[in-house]
Amino acid sequence: MIISASSITVAFILENNLLRVSQIYLYTALFVFLLSMIICYPFFKLCDQTAVIVKHYIETRKSFGGYRERFK
Numbered sequence: 001m002i003i004s005a006s007s008i009t010v011a012f013i014l015e016n017n018l019l020r021v022s023q024i025y026l027y028t029a030l031f032v033f034l035l036s037m038i039i040c041y042p043f044f045k046l047c048d049q050t051a052v053i054v055k056h057y058i059e060t061r062k063s064f065g066g067y068r069e070r071f072k
Helices: 002-015 023-070
Strands: none
16 A cells, blocks of 8 residues: 555656656556556455454354353
């Protein structure tokens, strides 16, 4: 995310002509940003799914633990 944040900043600066730099830097920053988003997006979805599974597992363990305690 640091790479994409820095590339957004560079693109913003270049687009507003705050720095007189060639267009190559702008396109490079945008390319890096898009590439990082394409690479990172599935991992974020995977992390969300993992969090849901872990939460479900913890709740299931709690309910089974309570069930076991009641019938000892």
